Amino acid sequence: MNIKERAREILAGMTLEEKLGQLNMLYIGMYDNGIDELKKAVRAGDGGSVIIAGSIVPGDGDDTELHKEIAELQRIAVEESPSKIPLLFGRDVIHGHKVVNPIPLAMSASFNFDLIKEAYAETGEEAMCDGINWTFAPMLDMARDPRWGRVIECPGEDPYVGTKVAKAVVEGFQGTEMPYKMAACAKHYIGYGASEGGRDYHRAEISDYSLRNYYTKAFKSAADANVLTVMNSFNEINGQPTTSSKYYLTDILRGELGFDGFVVSDAGAVHQLTRQGVAKDYKDAAGLALNAGLDMEMNRLCFPNLRELIDEGKVTVETVDTAALRIIETKLKLGLFENPYSQHSTFDLNKHLETSRKLAGESVVLLKNKDNILPLDKEAKIALTGPFLHTKRDLLGCWTLDFDLDYVTTIGDAIKAVAPNATEFTALRQYDLKNYDTVVAVLGEAFDITGEAHSVTDISISKAQAEEIHTLKRLGKKIIAVISAGRPLALSEIEEEVDAIVYVWHGGTQTGLAAADVLFGDVCPSGRLPITFPRVTGQIPIFYNCPPSGRLCNGYYSDDLQWTNYEDCLSTPLYPFGYGLSYTEFEYSDMTVSKEKFTLDELKNGIKASVTVSNTGNRDAKEVVQLYIRDLKASYTRPLKELKGTEKLLIEIGKAVTVHFELTDKDLGYFTPHGEYIVEEGEFEIFIGHDSYTENKITVELF
Numbered sequence: 114m115n116i117k118e119r120a121r122e123i124l125a126g127m128t129l130e131e132k133l134g135q136l137n138m139l140y141i142g143m144y145d146n147g148i149d150e151l152k153k154a155v156r157a158g159d160g161g162s163v164i165i166a167g168s169i170v171p172g173d174g175d176d177t178e179l180h181k182e183i184a185e186l187q188r189i190a191v192e193e194s195p196s197k198i199p200l201l202f203g204r205d206v207i208h209g210h211k212v213v214n215p216i217p218l219a220m221s222a223s224f225n226f227d228l229i230k231e232a233y234a235e236t237g238e239e240a241m242c243d244g245i246n247w248t249f250a251p252m253l254d255m256a257r258d259p260r261w262g263r264v265i266e267c268p269g270e271d272p273y274v275g276t277k278v279a280k281a282v283v284e285g286f287q288g289t290e291m292p293y294k295m296a297a298c299a300k301h302y303i304g305y306g307a308s309e310g311g312r313d314y315h316r317a318e319i320s321d322y323s324l325r326n327y328y329t330k331a332f333k334s335a336a337d338a339n340v341l342t343v344m345n346s347f348n349e350i351n352g353q354p355t356t357s358s359k360y361y362l363t364d365i366l367r368g369e370l371g372f373d374g375f376v377v378s379d380a381g382a383v384h385q386l387t388r389q390g391v392a393k394d395y396k397d398a399a400g401l402a403l404n405a406g407l408d409m410e411m412n413r414l415c416f417p418n419l420r421e422l423i424d425e426g427k428v429t430v431e432t433v434d435t436a437a438l439r440i441i442e443t444k445l446k447l448g449l450f451e452n453p454y455s456q457h458s459t460f461d462l463n464k465h466l467e468t469s470r471k472l473a474g475e476s477v478v479l480l481k482n483k484d485n486i487l488p489l490d491k492e493a494k495i496a497l498t499g500p501f502l503h504t505k506r507d508l509l510g511c512w513t514l515d516f517d518l519d520y521v522t523t524i525g526d527a528i529k530a531v532a533p534n535a536t537e538f539t540a541l542r543q544y545d546l547k548n549y550d551t552v553v554a555v556l557g558e559a560f561d562i563t564g565e566a567h568s569v570t571d572i573s574i575s576k577a578q579a580e581e582i583h584t585l586k587r588l589g590k591k592i593i594a595v596i597s598a599g600r601p602l603a604l605s606e607i608e609e610e611v612d613a614i615v616y617v618w619h620g621g622t623q624t625g626l627a628a629a630d631v632l633f634g635d636v637c638p639s640g641r642l643p644i645t646f647p648r649v650t651g652q653i654p655i656f657y658n659c660p661p662s663g664r665l666c667n668g669y670y671s672d673d674l675q676w677t678n679y680e681d682c683l684s685t686p687l688y689p690f691g692y693g694l695s696y697t698e699f700e701y702s703d704m705t706v707s708k709e710k711f712t713l714d715e716l717k718n719g720i721k722a723s724v725t726v727s728n729t730g731n732r733d734a735k736e737v738v739q740l741y742i743r744d745l746k747a748s749y750t751r752p753l754k755e756l757k758g759t760e761k762l763l764i765e766i767g768k769a770v771t772v773h774f775e776l777t778d779k780d781l782g783y784f785t786p787h788g789e790y791i792v793e794e795g796e797f798e799i800f801i802g803h804d805s806y807t808e809n810k811i812t813v814e815l816f
């Protein structure tokens with residue numbers, strides 16, 4: 114019997130009340146008497162899942178207690194509840210658990226999707242040890258506005274990167290075959306990253322043209338990787354809250370993207386329909402959401418009204434059956450009916466720390482390296498300063514619920530461990546610093562300036578930190594800025610004064626060690642920007658895959674003075690998408706394509722493009738080879754560049770490697786504003802190079 118048949122059989126034996134129970138997520142915060150009342154609710158069959166938001170043990174109990182309490186709740190569900198259906202235990206395991214990995218935006222910078230998958234598989238193991246069988250990740254909101262606090266959680270500004278991250282995270286957490294290890298949740302569907310002005314929870318205006326060509330791509334990839342659940346977003350799009358939109362939740366998500374699991378609401382999203390002014394009351398909100406295609410309510414506020422709505426004929430039993438079936442199928446796919454309890458009790462901490470250090474290292478983006486001041490000599494006399502020299506918590510970034518600060522080495526301590534002549538200074542005085550030519554200044558932003566409901570209006574590096582740099586410059590020092598942040602910061606004020614910029618992000622537990630690895634050359638930087646770094650906040654939104662304009666003011670790619678975008682600022686970003694330096698040099702040559710003219714049928718079978726990349730410098734190093742396309746003439750304006758392939762590979766000193774890509778109709782076509790996917794005849798430029806500014810190209814023709 115297959116999963117669908119088994120689910121139907123289980124459903125056939127359930128009462129309506131039992132089915133309705135499955136559609137709720139329980140939360141300990143809903144109950145005055147805490148865990149006892151939660152157990153009572155589980156025993157009564159009130160929920161299909163429980164969110165472990167902080168801890169379910171009063172006082173944020175230790176891990177053994179958490180694991181035990183989850184097991185006890187599961188025991189009650191499978192032995193004492195009316196339907197005996199096992200529970201899902203969901204938690205925000207976003208970028209690590211005990212071992213915290215870099216923030217998701219930083220992980221994207223690694224462009225090492227295999228390593229991301231490995232890291233998430235290890236994170237999943239850690240979470241399973243605590244009894245968690247459902248995580249609310251990956252977050253797949255494409256974002257073009259770094260003012261938005263949740264930019265830390267997203268894959269960046271590019272849909273292609275989003276598709277790769279989606280697959281890596283889903284497969285890392287779930288595995289690739291049934292029974293899946295745990296359930297992942299692709300969120301926040303859809304358009305949350307486009308919240309106007311970077312204001313969290315705000316409205317989004319997204320045309321269907323942009324929706325399908327940009328925003329849904331990562332969700333499609335998650336669906337293709339069999340993601341078991343999707344969480345809807347808080348925002349409205351073009352006047353429709355996603356929570357009550359059949360168009361977004363059913364027609365597009367299921368009809369077009371092929372998603373087959375269940376949709377859970379984001380916290381409070383159902384009752385917030387009343388505040389958004391589309392539902393009269395909580396009961397009305399419940400009907401709107403369920404009828405639109407939302408299957409489970411987080412926090413169980415509105416869905417208890419469903420019974421009444423059925424009696425009134427506003428919700429059908431079939432609709433309830435559909436939602437309950439999806440939830441039961443998910444539990445079957447996880448093998449919970451056979452093994453309701455966690456199968457994991459230990460994990461290999463050292464291995465996970467090692468993976469995390471690798472990933473943190475590969476996420477570091479070297480933005481500037483004047484006169485090859487880096488890497489530093491371990492014996493050099495260097496001065497250390499800056500407000501983030503000894504921070505631990507900030508390095509982890511936000512959305513980390515289970516971290517252990519004992520695993521964290523500060524950036525300052527990590528540097529001092531390998532460079533015995535490094536000395537710290539807090540006051541930056543000529544006299545104190547007279548014997549030091551080079552200063553490493555550790556700058557950045559605190560972990561709680563990013564995250565949910567933590568947006569900002571100005572992404573500039575803080576005034577106080579800029580002042581420190583001005584002082585060091587006046588003192589004639591060579592300055593290496595190490596920056597730990599959760600978003601792109603606008604660095605114009607210090608960029609010219611510093612000799613090097615090493616962007617280490619909120620790189621997780623291993624940020625400090627990874628920063629030292631890069632500073633002293635044990636690791637050659639190989640991170641590339643997954644999001645544009647503007648010069649100033651006022652350039653936002655600024656993103657690489659922008660369309661051309663009639664007056665050639667394609668601000669991203671040229672500072673043309675006649676058609677400038679701004680009177681008070683250059684048009685180009687400070688650092689473009691895909692950008693990042695290395696300690697070696699890479700040379701691109703011999704770009705080829707298998708055919709310069711081809712028919713649609715030939716394209717369907719794939720046309721090949723290749724390039725030779727040589728390491729002409731003096732270090733073995735990893736390069737991220739990037740393939741972009743441009744459709745030169747189409748029925749609708751098309752982006753000046755669109756990323757369609759990346760390959761990260763290690764190239765030894767003096768060696769040359771030929772890198773191969775394949776393009777098909779899936780790469781060269783696009784969705785019209787009416788939702789039709791078309792591939793149009795004409796010329797396309799194919800670029801292969803080091804970043805989005807590459808001009809290394811061949812023009813091909815589809816006829």
Ligand code: NOJ
Pocket residue numbers: 166205249300379380565
């Ligand atoms: C609200 C957030 O938007 C979402 O990302 C998270 O998973 C839920 N709360 C649960 O904590």
